[in-house]
Amino acid sequence: MITTLNIERFKSLRKLSIELGTVNVFIGPNGSGKTAILEALGLIGCACTGHVDDSGLLERGVRPGVSSLFVSGFPEIGRDSSICVETKATINGEKVSYSIELDQPDDASGRYWRFLKESVGHIGLRGFPQDGPEPPEYGDKYTGLAPRVLSDRSCPPDARTLLSNLADYVLYSPNTPSLRGTTPDYRQRPPVGLEGGRLAEPVQALKQFYETHPEVYPLDEYIDLLDWVSPMGVGAMAPSALLLSPSVPSTTLTVGFTDRFMDESRHLLTAYDASEGALYVLLLAVLALHPGVPPIFAIDNFDQALNPRLARAVTKLLVDHIIAGTDEPQNGKRFYNEASPPPEKRHRRQVLLTTHSPQVLDGLDISRDDVRLFAVDRNSKGETAVRRIVIDEKVLREAESGVTLSRLWVMGRLGGVPNV
Numbered sequence: 001m002i003t004t005l006n007i008e009r010f011k012s013l014r015k016l017s018i019e020l021g022t023v024n025v026f027i028g029p030n031g032s033g034k035t036a037i038l039e040a041l042g043l044i045g046c047a048c049t050g051h052v053d054d055s056g057l058l059e060r061g062v063r064p065g066v067s068s069l070f071v072s073g074f075p076e077i078g079r080d081s082s083i084c085v086e087t088k089a090t091i092n093g094e095k096v097s098y099s100i101e102l103d104q105p106d107d108a109s110g111r112y113w114r115f116l117k118e119s120v121g122h123i124g125l126r127g128f129p130q131d132g133p134e135p136p137e138y139g140d141k142y143t144g145l146a147p148r149v150l151s152d153r154s155c156p157p158d159a160r161t162l163l164s165n166l167a168d169y170v171l172y173s174p175n176t177p178s179l180r181g182t183t184p185d186y187r188q189r190p191p192v193g194l195e196g197g198r199l200a201e202p203v204q205a206l207k208q209f210y211e212t213h214p215e216v217y218p219l220d221e222y223i224d225l226l227d228w229v230s231p232m233g234v235g236a237m238a239p240s241a242l243l244l245s246p247s248v249p250s251t252t253l254t255v256g257f258t259d260r261f262m263d264e265s266r267h268l269l270t271a272y273d274a275s276e277g278a279l280y281v282l283l284l285a286v287l288a289l290h291p292g293v294p295p296i297f298a299i300d301n302f303d304q305a306l307n308p309r310l311a312r313a314v315t316k317l318l319v320d321h322i323i324a325g326t327d328e329p330q331n332g333k334r335f336y337n338e339a340s341p342p343p344e345k346r347h348r349r350q351v352l353l354t355t356h357s358p359q360v361l362d363g364l365d366i367s368r369d370d371v372r373l374f375a376v377d378r379n380s381k382g383e384t385a386v387r388r389i390v391i392d393e394k395v396l397r398e399a400e401s402g403v404t405l406s407r408l409w410v411m412g413r414l415g416g417v418p419n420v
Contacts (some may be wrong), residue, residue, distance in 0.1 A: 001350050002041075002162075002296065004088035006099075009072045009081050010043070014383040021372035023319050025364060026386075027409065028376030029418035034354040034385030037376070038171045039063065041352070043070075043084040047100045047223035048167035050144035052113035056217070056238050057188060061194045067104040067113075072102045072159065082116055088126030089168065091158040098146070100164055118145045120159050149178040149360065168294040170194055176305065179279040180271045181254045190338075191292040192283065199271070200253040202286045204236035209289075209342045216346055218321070224287040225313055226278050230267075233258030236281065237270070237285040255282060276305045281314055287351075288321040289351065298352040308359040315363030322349055323370055358406035366390050366405070373405075375416035389414050 002020050012033040017165055033123045042060035043336065046052045059063060086099035101117040117125045126145075145162045149155045170189055174196035177183035185197020192202050209217035210232070223229055237256035255271040257278065259320045262316045271279055284302065287293050303311040325348030375391040389395075398408055408414050 001091070001285075001348075002087050003065065005037075005041065006086040006088075008084040009077060009085045010040050011070060011072060012378060012382065012384045013037065013040065014381075015071055015383065016386055019372075019388070020352075022348065022349070022350055023322055023364075024371040024372050024374065025360065026349075026354045026374045026376050027351070027356075027361070027414070028416040029378075030415075031355075032376045032378050033064070034376045035300050036384065037386070038300060038352055038354065039415070040085050041087075041166070041169050041296070041298065043083070044087060044100055044104070044172050045100065045166045045169035047085075047102070047115070047118070047144060048098070048146040048150075048163050050147040052102060052115075053105075053111055059189070060169060061173060061187065061300075070104050073101040087162070088121075089162045090103055091161050094122065094137070094156070094158040096120070096156075096158050096162050098159075098166065115144060120149055120154065120155075120163070121144065122159050124171070129325040132301070165295045169296045169298075169302060171282075171298045172196070172302075173300045174280065174283055174302075174304075176276045176279070179203045179276070179283060179393075182272060183371065189294075189341060191290050192216075192286055196279070196283050198253075199283060199286070200236035200255045202290050202292070203234060203255055203282050204253075205334055206286060206289055207235055213342060213344060216287050216344060217342065219285055219289065221317055222281050223279055225310060226275075228259055228261060228275075229278065230260035233260065236260045237268075244389075255279065277307060277310060280305050281310070284314055284318050288318045289346065291347065292338070293349065295347065296350045298354075300354050300355045301356065303355045303357040303360050304356055305358070308357060311355075311357045312359040315360045318351075319364060319371060321346070321367075322351055325349060358409050361405035361409055364405070377415055387415060 001022065005018045005020060007016045013036055030035050039062045040059060042062040043052065043062050046056040047165060049056060071077065071083055082101050082103050082284055084099070084101045087099060088095065088097040099121065100115065100121050103114040104112055105111060115186055150160055150163050173193050178195035178197045179191060185193030185195040187194040188197060192199055197310060206217055206219045210219045221232060223232060235256050236253045238253060239419055257269045257274045259267045287297065287299065287323040306314065325346040347362060361373065362370055363375060375387050375389055377385055379385050394407070409416065
């Protein structure tokens with residue numbers, strides 16, 4: 001698990017150091033830099049493959065843009081400045097770190113970002129891509145240090161685990177058309193696309209896992225939040241003329257619901273006709289429970305389309321299920337293989353979330369050290385600042401008087417609110 005994330009000169013993140021827990025929730029005004037924090041992990045995850053380019057960043061959920069704008073644009077920072085990202089982790093009781101210093105490519109002629117420095121701190125390895133006194137020219141491809149460590153079985157397993165987890169990191173940014181299956185999700189990653197595409201397949205798999213291991217894959221707890229859906233009344237189905245208009249483009253399979261209030265002759269709904277909130281709940285169930293989800297992942301605006309009380313309830317479920325996972329790989333395998341039975345235990349994951357819904361906070365138990373809430377603001381210079389919100393005497397007094405975290409946030413007591 002990543003314990004520390006250090007970022008320098010990335011977008012509005014002039015210089016940040018964040019101590020992470022297992023579940024990390026970031027609140028703050030629009031444009032404060034919340035998503036940039038999640039994207040910085042995508043940048044270093046891409047570096048673990050040996051090179052950084054637009055394609056690799058997109059595959060991890062990093063927003064496309066003019067490469068020169070990735071470097072902080074503050075007046076005192078020159079266009080030739082570099083971006084630094086460092087992760088520190090504790091894995092199997094061992095401390096390990098991975099850091100990179102990158103120079104973005106020239107927008108006119110470059111494709112690959114330049115590695116200026118790269119290191120795996122725990123085992124003392126340093127990577128300097130230049131063969132001579134100067135780094136490679138813009139656009140040259142550099143085969144990095146991380147792939148060599150990953151392929152070298154003589155390197156300590158904790159270092160290889162960190163690099164592998166970072167390389168698999170993704171940032172999910174779901175949207176309703178992709179969840180419905182009416183718009184293609186071009187960023188497909190098993191088990192579900194970064195925008196929520198192909199949701200039906202992992203939902204169907206979870207339903208099967210629930211039938212054999214209900215205590216490990218409690219999909220029913222999420223379905224119970226949808227009061228109009230019959231118990232376990234979800235699954236994957238092929239769209240038909242009776243359920244989905246032929247004029248609506250769709251995927252091969254779509255999520256199907258059984259509405260318990262409707263007559264049996266007309267109680268089946270596809271994802272196109274069902275509540276969008278139900279689709280987001282199922283997506284969160286997949287990301288919390290499915291064994292194929294990456295060990296470290298993020299969700300941007302994970303509460304969207306959810307009723308406030310539903311957002312609170314599903315947040316509590318998500319947090320409980322993420323934390324309840326085990327650090328031990330099953331059967332010597334770290335990742336789920338579709339051809340094998342589901343693991344009898346869930347792996348513990350680390351998740352970073354952004355939200356604009358106050359009620360989400362009421363689903364968090366921030367008295368636990370592994371659940372962390374952060375307020376994100378921009379200071380007087382426009383630099384992103386991050387502050388962890390903890391249960392102190394002031395918050396305790398407010399709570400004892402019946403004031404919830406959500407109300408404290410709306411009232412401006414926690415920070416992370418716009419000055420409007």
